[in-house]
Amino acid sequence: MDYIEDFTPHAEAIAELFAATFTASEGAEEGALIGALARRLIAETPAEDLRVVTAWEDGALLGGIFFTRLTYAGDPRKVFMMAPVAVATARQGQRIGQRLIMHGLDLPRQEGVDIAVTYGDPGFYARVGFKPVSEADLHAPQPLQQPQGWIAQSLTDAPLTPLSGSVRCVAAFDDPALW
Template identity: 85%
Template sequence: MDYSTDYTTYAEAIAELFRATYAASEGAEEGALIGALARRLIVETPAEDLRVFSAWEDGTLLGGIFFTRLTYASDPRTVFMMAPVAVATAHQGKGIGQRLIAHGLDALRREDVDIAVTYGDQAFYGRVGFEPVSEADLPAPQPLQQSQGWIAQSLTDAPLTPLRGTARCVAAFDDPALW
């Protein structure tokens, strides 16, 4: 399996991966929503606020992951949110998602990112180091529909301590329907 950070050349393939994967697991409406989100992230998000990793094998796109910057008004730490994540339906259950996540988190560590956060299944993401956090300790940029899915991890040797100030996400995520 090879990893790529080239999201501009493969923008349509990546967006289609997210549409198809979410449509297969969550229905056509969710597939359309997440496919459109992937397109918006690629087109609208400044490069300094976006990291995209994709996994390929023999020219086939197996999976993709987005990391976007979160900023906190009174906190200097660098925070990136991991979302969305997708593995092609035919390739699920083979550990591709976890290897892709680990690859992305390692790349963020090399960039001296302090914290990674995501909103999802604690059992799955816990396998790659994410732990539950409260909105009091790590404010979300929008109200969370399910607070038990807000999880994070320190990417440094420092413990995960509360973030200070109001959270701001990239424009594509600034939609309550995504939270």
């Protein structure tokens, strides 16, 4: 499996992967929502606020992850949100997602990012080091429909401690329907 961080030549294939994966698992409406989110993230997010990591095998796109900046007013730590994450439906259950996430987290870690946060299944993401956090300790950019899915991990040797101040996400994520 090869990992590619230069996503620009593959932007539409990446968006289609997210749309198809979420359609298969969550239905057509969610697939359309996440496909549109992927397109917006790629087209509209400033380069300094976006990282995309994809996994490929024999020229086929197997999976992808978006990392986008979260800014906490009054807190100097660098925080990136890992979302959405997708693995091609036919390749799920083969640990591709876990390997992609572990590889993907190395990118922000090497760039000096302090904390990675995501919003998803705590059982799955615990396998790659994420732990539950309360919204009081780590505010979400929008009200959470499933607060138990708000999870984070320190990417440094420092313990995960509360973040202070209001939070701002990238424009593509500033939509209550995504939360």
